[in-house]
Amino acid sequence: MALLEVNDLHVRFNTDDGVVHAVRGVSFEVEQGKTLGIVGESGSGKSVATQTITGLTRGARIEGTAMFEGIDLLAATPEELRSVRGVKIGMIFQDPLTSLHPAYKVGWQIEEMIRAHQDEGRKKARARAVELLSLVGIPNAKTRVDDYPHQFSGGMRQRVMIAMAMALNPALLIADEPTTALDVTVQAQVLDVMRKVQEEFGTAIVLITHDLGVIAEMADDVIVMYAGRVMEKAPRRDLFYANHHPYTEGLLASLPQRNSSGGRLLPIKGSPPSMINPPQGCPFAPRCPYVFNRCVEETPALVPVFRREDHLSACFLSGHQAEREQGKEQMRVALLEEAQLESARLESAKLEGIA
Amino acid sequence: MLKFLIRRVLTGALVLWIISMLVFALFFAVPNNVARQMAGHNATPTTIKLINQRLGLDQPLWEQYGKFIWNALHGDLGEDYYYQLPVTHVIAEALPITLSVVVGASIIWLLLGVSSGVLSAVRPRSFIDRLVTVLALFFYSVPSFVLGLTLLFVFYYKLTIAGFAIFPAGGYKPLSDGLNQWFFHMILPWITLAMISAATYTRLTRGSMLEVLGEDYIKTARAKGISERRVIYRHGLRSALTPVVTQFGIDVATLIGGAVITETVFSLPGVGYQSIKAIRNQDLPLILGVVLVASVAVVVANILVDLLYAVLDPRVRLS
């Protein structure tokens, strides 16, 4: 059984503009010791989905289940959740500059985490904090525990966050864009630290990112999110070399050359749909180059493709990209012919009018 | 740190000096008739001249000011025009009264304002938040003399008539007369001043808290699985207090210069009362004395606020 099994998760926020349906039936599982990558454009619901699981989404209507070590986190009491957070699920966030409390020493912040859950004296907690800081590669950890966050660089602070998240040896680490705010070389170092920690403790990781380069380096399985839904779910290799969904294709096509801007995404043409009262049909339809009638009438379900159980896609198309290119060309020709026909009809109508 | 203190004390002294000159200049810039006022309607020019001589008002301005500064540097602020009492003595009598009022009231309003602000911010738009907001707005807009007189009416007049003579009509009893006496004379002025100031702190704390609770490090704190209480107070309030501290420093300092209305309503002869009297009597030495007390309070409060800032936020460097 998987370590974490999320099933049909829905998250809705009541706002002044209406109900924001930020997560719409997301399901995924995370295997022990493995890394699940989550990619998707800004606003696709990656953070909301993962934070809801740990009870960090406030003021939302939540549906679905999230089974973790035999309990449903979405039905757990606040007390139960507190005993999971930090102890069994560690979290790190996007911006290391704002994620640590500016008024407390980093060592104190790690100790607080340990002492909140374990009956340990200050001394022991502190020794553990030093140990953790050196584990994530902070030089002179013994003296640096007494420094404040502002005395560390961004990369170093993210290491501190990792150290803190790993303090109690959690089974799962949720890293929400842990490298987005860092520059490229520091990114690589932080990813290394995460990998090292994973090897050492056998931690499972949920890694949220915009960066397909990061996915290529870290993930075992990948889910692609769009407008609060999972569009495609595949093992990493398949996602890059045998993907199915046009949105995934778009993401990969917009990936710039590795050397230009660090593998960051360039946006796909068009913008994601509103999360309030979305029209029915495939959410990607307005931006999809392959869109056809059925796409705007029905919403495609996430189903196995290519006769593989571990590769799912929410798209009506069948087959691979090459066939689709053919299909696209056929469609273009058909449209062209239709247009020509139409103008010919107009022309003849005009002539009749004159006559 | 020491350098910071020395610099701030020196600039503070400079400020005091400039203020004393300004007060002096202002006093003589408007035509004053102290001697005439003191001498009464039927005074002869000779009497007036004599009074002017005795008060030293006939000497050149620079000489008067020079004398004032020289004496002030030796801890002598001169004597007041009417009773010939040393100004330092008058202030020494008035300051403990004002301090009693302000310190007591400030503790109450700080506790009240901060706790209600936190309560409000933790559940924004809830019933309790709305209730707190309405109450804060109410006390914010009630004039202090109205609140003071109402309290007197209810707790002094009505209670006394009903046979419970618990609260006095006003006036001051020093601590040396016993804690009880002092306390019961202070309680109504405290409530008056505190209720009116607390509203500002409720709103300040609420806003500041709401902002802080949206910070990433609060999410981190929750992700650590520590108790919500700890998240709110240890992590949230700690950061939210910074603007509150500034406001508190300014308010307390301003009030030490005289909680004029409260002192008047409750017949407390504090600094505020003395300053009104001094201005009405055109009593220059007393005016200077009171203004200097108020200025010292502001200067000291500013230094303390900056020191406290450095304690609250390790990113702040004293320089």
Ligand SMILES: Nc1ncnc2c1ncn2[C@@H]1O[C@H](COP(=O)(O)OP(=O)(O)OP(=O)(O)O)[C@@H](O)[C@H]1O
């Ligand atoms: N508290 C909230 N109230 C209302 N709407 C919210 C709230 N939190 C998130 N949303 C909305 O939910 C949607 C998903 O947000 P989320 O932060 O999960 O996106 P994301 O995929 O993590 O994007 P990014 O890559 O920018 O972090 C967004 O449209 C956002 O506006």
Ligand code: SF4
């Ligand atoms: S379902 Fe239709 S619109 Fe949606 S991705 Fe597939 S082809 Fe495009």
Ligand SMILES: [Mg+2]
């Ligand atoms: Mg996010």
